[in-house]
Amino acid sequence: MLAYAIRRILMLVPVFLAVSVVIFLILHFIPGDPIDNLLKVGAPPEQRAEMMARYGLDRPLPVQYAIWLGKLLTGDLGTAIVARRPVADLIGQALPHSLLLGGLALAFSTVVGVTLGVVAALNKDRFLDRAIMGGVLFGSTLPSFWLGLLLILVFAVGLGWFPVSGARTWSSLVLPVLTIGLGGTALVARITRVSMVDIAAKDFVLLLHAKGLSPMRIQIRHVLRHALIPVVTILALRIGWILGGAVTVEVVFARPGLGTLLIKALSQHDYPVVQASLLMLAMAVMLGTLLGDLLQAAMDPRVRGALS
Amino acid sequence: MTSLRLRKTLAAAGISLAALFAGHGFAAAQEAVFVIATNEVGAPTYNPIKANNLNIGTTLIFDRLVSQDADLSFHPWLAESWEEAPDGMSWVFHLKKGVKFHNGEPFNAETIAKWLELFKASENAYMTEAIAKVEVVDEHTVKFVMSRPEPNLLYNFSSSYLSVVEPKSYQALGDNYGVTEVYGTGPFKMESFTVGQETVLVRNEDYAWASPLAKNRGPAKIAKLTLREIAEDSTAFLELKSGGVDLLLGVPTDFLGQVKAETNLEVLTLPGQDVAYMPINVTKEPFTDIKVREAAAKAINQKEILESVYGGVGEVANTFLISALPESKVDPKYQISYDPERSKALLDEAGWKVGADGVREKDGKPLKVSLWTQSDSSFRRLTEVVQAELKAVGIDSEITTFDSSAIRDQYKSGNQQLAVRSYNWDNADIIDWFFGGDRLGYPNVSMFNDPKAEELRKVAMTGSKNMAERVKNFTAYHEYVLSQFPMAPIYQPVTSIAYNKDRLVLPAEIHSPSVGATVIMDMEVKE
Numbered sequence: 001m002l003a004y005a006i007r008r009i010l011m012l013v014p015v016f017l018a019v020s021v022v023i024f025l026i027l028h029f030i031p032g033d034p035i036d037n038l039l040k041v042g043a044p045p046e047q048r049a050e051m052m053a054r055y056g057l058d059r060p061l062p063v064q065y066a067i068w069l070g071k072l073l074t075g076d077l078g079t080a081i082v083a084r085r086p087v088a089d090l091i092g093q094a095l096p097h098s099l100l101l102g103g104l105a106l107a108f109s110t111v112v113g114v115t116l117g118v119v120a121a122l123n124k125d126r127f128l129d130r131a132i133m134g135g136v137l138f139g140s141t142l143p144s145f146w147l148g149l150l151l152i153l154v155f156a157v158g159l160g161w162f163p164v165s166g167a168r169t170w171s172s173l174v175l176p177v178l179t180i181g182l183g184g185t186a187l188v189a190r191i192t193r194v195s196m197v198d199i200a201a202k203d204f205v206l207l208l209h210a211k212g213l214s215p216m217r218i219q220i221r222h223v224l225r226h227a228l229i230p231v232v233t234i235l236a237l238r239i240g241w242i243l244g245g246a247v248t249v250e251v252v253f254a255r256p257g258l259g260t261l262l263i264k265a266l267s268q269h270d271y272p273v274v275q276a277s278l279l280m281l282a283m284a285v286m287l288g289t290l291l292g293d294l295l296q297a298a299m300d301p302r303v304r305g306a307l308s
Numbered sequence: 309m310t311s312l313r314l315r316k317t318l319a320a321a322g323i324s325l326a327a328l329f330a331g332h333g334f335a336a337a338q339e340a341v342f343v344i345a346t347n348e349v350g351a352p353t354y355n356p357i358k359a360n361n362l363n364i365g366t367t368l369i370f371d372r373l374v375s376q377d378a379d380l381s382f383h384p385w386l387a388e389s390w391e392e393a394p395d396g397m398s399w400v401f402h403l404k405k406g407v408k409f410h411n412g413e414p415f416n417a418e419t420i421a422k423w424l425e426l427f428k429a430s431e432n433a434y435m436t437e438a439i440a441k442v443e444v445v446d447e448h449t450v451k452f453v454m455s456r457p458e459p460n461l462l463y464n465f466s467s468s469y470l471s472v473v474e475p476k477s478y479q480a481l482g483d484n485y486g487v488t489e490v491y492g493t494g495p496f497k498m499e500s501f502t503v504g505q506e507t508v509l510v511r512n513e514d515y516a517w518a519s520p521l522a523k524n525r526g527p528a529k530i531a532k533l534t535l536r537e538i539a540e541d542s543t544a545f546l547e548l549k550s551g552g553v554d555l556l557l558g559v560p561t562d563f564l565g566q567v568k569a570e571t572n573l574e575v576l577t578l579p580g581q582d583v584a585y586m587p588i589n590v591t592k593e594p595f596t597d598i599k600v601r602e603a604a605a606k607a608i609n610q611k612e613i614l615e616s617v618y619g620g621v622g623e624v625a626n627t628f629l630i631s632a633l634p635e636s637k638v639d640p641k642y643q644i645s646y647d648p649e650r651s652k653a654l655l656d657e658a659g660w661k662v663g664a665d666g667v668r669e670k671d672g673k674p675l676k677v678s679l680w681t682q683s684d685s686s687f688r689r690l691t692e693v694v695q696a697e698l699k700a701v702g703i704d705s706e707i708t709t710f711d712s713s714a715i716r717d718q719y720k721s722g723n724q725q726l727a728v729r730s731y732n733w734d735n736a737d738i739i740d741w742f743f744g745g746d747r748l749g750y751p752n753v754s755m756f757n758d759p760k761a762e763e764l765r766k767v768a769m770t771g772s773k774n775m776a777e778r779v780k781n782f783t784a785y786h787e788y789v790l791s792q793f794p795m796a797p798i799y800q801p802v803t804s805i806a807y808n809k810d811r812l813v814l815p816a817e818i819h820s821p822s823v824g825a826t827v828i829m830d831m832e833v834k835e
Contacts, residue, residue, distance in 0.1 A: 041733055042435070152546050160550065254540065
């Protein structure tokens with residue numbers, strides 16, 4: 001198991017390098033550059049070249065990449081060109097907000113998703129099952145941008161229960177958490193339901209029934225426990241997704257966070273900021289996947305056995 | 309834990325939770341929340357010397373030497389009066405007495421000398437390059453010795469980039485100046501600043517040196533002002549509607565109808581500083597022929613666009629400059645207006661005859677051109693109308709849209725033929741920026757590089773001794789550029805401000821080109 005974990009972690013190194021190359025190249029191939037955003041009306045024509053040189057943007061791309069990677073490996077994320085401050089500061093300010101929002105949204109979709117999945121499984125093929133599964137499917141297909149505005153209209157403007165936007169009070173978290181969380185609920189509910197139905201048909205469950213255990217006790221103590229293994233894996237995978245999924249939601253709710261930072265920096269071609277934020281999101285996905293695999297190995301003796 | 313203690317703890321937690329939830333939307337007296345214009349969102353610093361983008365907060369934290377009225381005329385502020393030498397080679401400024409910075413430092417002639425020195429090593433050095441030397445005449449008098457006459461000096465001193473900073477703290481704070489701390493002489497002090505989120509400003513109680521354009525001679529009436537940054541227009545509008553904020557600086561035309569439909573909201577309209585126009589690339593066939601350029605320019609029906617695209621809000625543009633500028637008052641024969649008959653006649657003359665499908669042809673080649681614009685919906689809508697109007701005289705144009713952050717790079721390729729874009733500026737030197745022969749591609753999207761224009765440009769930019777001469781020279785430069793049809797002017801929008809009239813009282817007359825310190829000094833929160 002330990003050897004497996006170490007091997008998996010080592011495998012992240014080449015993936016990390018590949019991701020960093022892709023991010024760097026895609027960004028630099030987008031037409032435009034940050035200097036356009038720094039030149040004001042009246043700036044003398046030669047100032048452009050001076051500024052390109054100052055930020056090292058006049059060097060060949062491989063050199064720029066090597067410099068960036070070299071600094072990155074020593075923990076230096078560089079200085080934002082347009083935002084004019086250390087990238088680490090910008091990310092340091094944004095990340096806690098994104099983690100809080102993403103974490104709460106993940107918790108919401110887990111609790112609600114698992115609950116709905118269990119209820120649906122217990123009522124398999126009955127009206128309640130169909131209503132729940134239909135409902136969550138509908139919820140998950142709504143674009144988060146639109147859902148966010150809809151929730152603002154109903155609960156902030158109409159009912160006045162929550163603030164429209166911002167991050168000044170805890171209550172301002174409710175609507176963005178719902179917006180992101182509702183999208184994730186469908187997947188969790190579906191997997192919980194399928195997995196429970198699947199486990200319930202296994203021989204050992206039949207044996208438990210034969211032994212005379214109460215059906216409720218069988219479902220919760222035995223079936224759900226087994227059924228949760230794939231759910232946990234999916235949840236770990238979603239850690240990265242949640243951070244990335246918050247991008248548009250943060251903008252709609254005018255909240256600070258990686259998404260707001262990324263969108264602004266992208267429109268200004270502020271390379272160091274975009275590179276660092278994208279790398280952050282990619283890392284979250286990679287680590288989430290790793291965590292999911294390790295958790296699955298830890299929980300499922302069959303996987304564990306196959307590895308050793 | 310006893311049950312009593314548990315109950316007490318729970319009650320305390322409940323109360324603090326309730327306080328947290330109630331904390332929104334119940335601003336105390338003379339506290340207001342404004343949403344800044346979307347183009348100012350993300351401005352990284354309140355450091356006027358190094359910044360390339362400043363938000364409205366700059367005008368509240370700092371004062372300037374000169375203030376500008378809505379008609380763009382110049383008025384005193386921190387400078388009580390000034391004299392210009394007849395040859396334009398020196399200026400004397402008499403400074404207001406008794407002014408002090410937020411950190412207690414006095415404002416005097418010495419301040420001006422040190423402050424202007426700070427520009428030398430910065431990217432904005434060009435803004436003060438005409439000032440060769442600053443002489444301190446006495447404590448409140450300063451003389452600028454010029455390297456060349458610069459009639460634009462008053463304009464520069466009224467610009468927010470020439471907001472007067474406190475030189476000592478500027479040097480002590482380095483890169484943190486304008487980010488963590490900032491000291492000006494303005495009516496508000498910065499309490500906190502979170503880039504991209506909000507700036508909290510508190511009233512400067514000592515303030516007694518407002519521009520004479522403001523009625524209020526004492527400290528501002530608003531005690532605490534929060535400037536929020538909301539990138540999404542719909543969210544900003546819903547905040548205003550729900551009472552979460554009191555004023556939006558800059559409402560997109562799309563939302564005006566909705567704002568007007570709300571009984572508690574009011575729209576304030578200010579003359580805009582934008583011009584929408586259609587650059588014509590003079591180096592690309594068929595526009596190398598001036599007749600075809602004139603034909604395309606005169607195919608644009610400015611009045612129809614004003615009515616159909618903008619619902620009559622704003623003004624038509626017949627020159628390259630906003631109509632508030634004296635240099636926009638060109639000889640009427642240089643104005644570019646809709647004239648479809650002239651347009652068609654010119655195309656006939658140039659050899660482009662109407663073909664079977666209404667598209668003109670010459671030597672078997674159809675008159676087909678590209679029309680570029682940015683992908684924002686407002687530009688797309690305008691460009692579609694332009695396309696239809698070109699079609700009406702027989703020019704078939706194909707629209708290509710680019711992301712607004714990428715289109716400049718596309719222009720640099722020089723492959724554009726026609727484009728629809730807009731600029732925002734309130735000085736005639738914008739002609740130099742967009743038509744200067746050394747800036748081809750971008751900003752000179754028209755690729756216009758004409759020897760006579762370059763001559764007139766040089767005279768206009770650096771060869772005027774005083775303001776009257778500068779206006780004359782720029783008008784001549786402007787007229788010549790218009791006569792060559794490197795673009796077609798289209799439309800001048802207005803700036804719309806929306807506010808909650810149950811919460812705010814705005815001054816009856818606005819004595820400022822935009823909402824800034826002068827206007828906010830006279831604003832009041834209803835109690």
